[in-house]
Amino acid sequence: MSTTTTSAAWQESSRPQAPQSSGSGGIRRIRQACTSCRQRKTKCSGDRPRCMNCRRVNRSCHYESYSATMAAMAANPLAAFPPGFGDPDLLRRLSTIEAQLARLSEQGAQEASASRKYSDQSLEDAASPSRPSISSQEYGFEGQQHRLSFSMPSPLNQNDANTQPFSTMPPDEIVQHLVDTYFIHAHNQPYAYFQEEHFRQLLSLMILPRCLIFAVLASSVRFSNHDYFQGRTHEAMESYARQAWLSVLNEHLTVENCPNLHVAQTTNLLAIVDFTAGRTSSGWLKIGLAVRIAQDLQLMKEPSPMLPIVEQEERRRVFWSVYLLDKLVSCGKARPPAIADEDCHVQLPCEEEVFRTGTWKQTATLHQLLNWNTDLGEIRGHFTLAILVASALGRCARYVLHERETDDVLPWDSRSEFAAINSFLLLTEQHLHVEDLSVNDIIANNTLPDGSLDHQTVGHAIFARVVFHLCHCLLNHPFLLALRLQKLKSKAPSSFLSRSFQTCSEHACKIPALLDQAQKAGCHVEASFYAYSTCLAGSVLSLFIHGASSKSQEPHELLEPGQQCLSILKDMGAFWDHASKMHTQLVNFDAHAQAFQRLIDPHASFEIEPELEALLWSMVDYGAMCGSSRSTSPEGQLPVNLQSPSFLNFDVDFTASSSFDMAGTESLSGVQFTA
Template identity: 50%
Template structure:
């Protein structure tokens, strides 16, 4: 029997009255009146027990029974009863012997049962047992909280179910339920708050730089309740940093952690089980949660979640072209989900012994289309990554979308990190040899420069290209242009970083040309200045510049410029005022970024501490110096390792000074700032800046 026939049979059985069913016997299979929502969607037999059926108890899942009217169309008898009631007749007078129950009463009873089941599953049943000290009982907005449970992709509705939203949004949008905040954030917020966070997500997070959705289709799926809980809560957690809703006033961090935790538990309990296979939405949610954890300092947890997203993407064959039977919008969402996972895999691999998990040679899916093509929902042929990064390709390939620019820059960054950070086996050629990997990487960066057109046009000119007729900016296209250039300059800074080159040459035991390290250092300084200039121009032009990766790019650039300032001071030379200005810009960028991202506030302090406590750095450029001081080596590793500086680790915040003598930062010395405790005058005050109030215990507030 088909599923549609079975549904019709169930509905027919539910409409029949008690006299048409035979009395139960010992051998008769007991059939329940209504299955819970989860069992109905999974087409499994439901025991019908209240408040939770056996299946939901077994997997520790919230059990929700829909109102009878949602699954049981009113019979002709009930319609007649309602018509009679409208004429002033009571239902009992119309049906004195049949025992037909008022459907409105059944609906109310079922709603109460659903609320009790939800309260029991959340551990709030104590409210009904007198555990509430103030004597008031507050029921959460269960309609909104339970409408985003997992729904089968085959399930469709002609219109959004009416029971998803509370009767009055204005009464719940800006009020706080009378329960502990911990419990308040274990369920979805009111619909108006969800809509606000989704708006914030598409304005500040989507395509900056990760891109997963076709916006219009996603909003429609939200309205129909077709977004799995894991994905919805992951989006709420990622958007909270950009929210100004009164609903989360004073609880942004708490709500972010609670929503991220609920999303992860939903992945574990509802998708990573025997009877459920991970879907595209699970891969998207896991990747989003990886960013949330990584930027909050939980780098190991974030690393594992990103790894899970990669494995799910490989299991779903996202690295290959999606089936052409899928609608163009779904095909593009598959591609963008994969490329977002690929991008994050490259960015979080900027650390020692953190190699990326996705190999370029295993990718066969074409690159994302431009934003306008995606919005129109049409298919467009785009080149593959292999075609764009191959000088010898016979295909006339071009960069069609700004997301592709970010992917190209991330590919270059990944290759540079593999060379300088991941402990790759030494190639036989020294870096100055034309056949060496170092030379090949510089050639590859030249190719990426050709695609990105890094030098021209300028950021203000690019911004005007993405200005709509009404004067607003197309942030979803524009932000990729800025981000790709920042990543490109970051790759150059890493490849030519004097410390990383010294560590590599230290293992090769070869004679180094006198000018090699000096020239490489000058290249890294030029690109470090380009990072601060780009960010400053982007901010002045109205771009968001809110990606978490900007924090790492800024501390890397600031660290290189700090080296240049120290080395000039040790040599008795006057530092170029432009270098001082760009160093100050890097400090300001970190301070600005730290207002939203936990790891950025730590990097801000880390750069200040490094500048104040370490000197005698000119030896890095001296090819005759055999080895780098071990303490200085440890401090310099912390200035280039994205994973180490993002982790919650006190040693990353307070590196031990090389000397007990009071040392004045060369930048502060030239600016007339002095502090007797050995720290720079620009160091943030823990009493005035909430972003650095974690100095006491190493844990940010």
């Protein structure tokens, strides 16, 4: 079929025509019906602003967005053409273009005029049977010539008086830049929703929904240094996230539309944006929505073998990403996870290199992975290891953070949940090879063919080890242990507390050391959860630095990892609001950590007053750390030699002249306090 013939056929199909029989062989124009006609199942003329039926009965006429009525066409673009008609690849391209032009007609004559040039060029490209297939290399920075502007408003709209900045899709080259940025800095950190090549192909074919594109832009713009966002990165992120959420509400969460895999991906991405920006309630609700959508789509079970292999694995990875986020945000007071391990029947993700090639591989299930008796050999998939550690984190959080009914079994009893979790962590340590593999070993084992570092693979490996150390910090945290003992009204053996405190301080040292080594080796230490892990480790180190005694290490040996915590949080603060907030919290907590000397003395009893308990909770609760930067100050005098309310006010910058007597003690920030 020549280009001229194709253009003629397109022009003919775009004009209003009388209905043709299915055997006529013509290309039929897909006309959108108004909401009233669709509900009454009557033929609609499609006239704007009111169709003929609505004018006749003087009824209001409403047209939903074109994307809401084209779900079936997007899934099967050839459905509108007679069987055996023309070249399938050509028809798919023509159908895609027709759908996008119909959507364009709703955006106004101004945008349609600006996009006409691209539409003509797209028809010429689509009509050429010799056009090469799409490859992933075409969509890096070199691939910016592929245009998407027919579905994205002109950048001139950014300055329109009636349009909020960044409320419309940015120019094509900016979209491509942010997609590149996403796969460099956000993909597999630790959430994995896409196969990169598949995502880029769907993006180029305009098949991805608007909500998902905006969500990806909102997730990646924080890492961008493009001049387009100079000085307005935060504004762009908030606007893109808002547009993504509005698109979800208006186009997917309606009576006539059921959420799909793209909506699950979108809501999970937006939950991270909200939670880390301090909108913890909104983020918590979006996480719950993502969980319910995933369950509604049956993502916890094996996908249909009729789906392409890449799509099968994407469905698995979307579920496990939702699972991961559900476990991570449960590190807070009274925030139980929504997904139980017993309900996860889908196999675990395959290795990254297998996924990239689009091949299938049988992997274990979570149930098999958690069983000591299952012989799995060496687990090579780092994403699988991240999921294993997240399961362990979920058990730790449930035991120490969720205020569940305390059983009568004491932690040092071999039948206790404390002992069971330690056994689970031993299983996890065996799979991780924590002591056998250094950061340099991990990097050496995960390089690309050109010898460069494979960030997408290394990201999961580093993440799994950080969370493993975090589990030990939570399980053996002096404050959380003291709370449990206080509820049990029992005094623990000093030997048990000494070992627990030693374990806690050792693993707290390893978190910043691991992240610092990874950062110096060129890894991207940018996962949002690293901020919580680092801040909690730093607060633990601060307790032991200022404590009356430390059986495992001298206070000066803890200073370097403590200062590394501050440095890591400061660096992460350039990208993440909550990391910057946690940096301030940690500095201010460290200024008064000496108030808790007796908390880490295994021979002393320590009654936790409500005011001190509130402060200590704020240093272990992920939601509280991400939430409001100003803590509520209790009334009355605190049982330490300092003034209230400054003790609990994390917005106040404390100095060495604080009323707290810290003579001869050095802080995390390196300040030497003198009398």
